[in-house]
Amino acid sequence: MLSLRRRQGESILIGSDIEVRVAAVRGGVVYVDILAPSHIAVDRKEVRLGLASVKRRAGKPEEKIRHG
Structure with a gap:
């Protein structure tokens, strides 16, 4: 397992076509945007x-x- 720290607005890339972006952190809840092919x-x-x-x-x- 890989553990990474990211701040709001920062991303993690998985392979060449998947991006996981930290959209917001509010009250201990992390909101993520996932950009991936359909x-x-x-x-x-x-x-x-x-x-x-x-x-x-x-x-x-x-x-x-x-x-x-």
């Missing part, structure tokens, strides 16, 4: 895990959710 699935972890759990209970195979 074919890259971006979800909050709890949402992704919740969807996988629902699909398992429904007997459906897991699939990536695309947001564009």
Whole structure:
């Protein structure tokens, strides 16, 4: 795992086409902007895990959710 410190307005690059930018920090909450191609699935972890759990209970195979 890599831990980095970033201030508001600063970014982290992942590969050549994903940017994670610190948009704001308010009251201990960090707001991030994620710039990624539309074919890259971006979800909050709890949402992704919740969807996988629902699909398992429904007997459906897991699939990536695309947001564009």
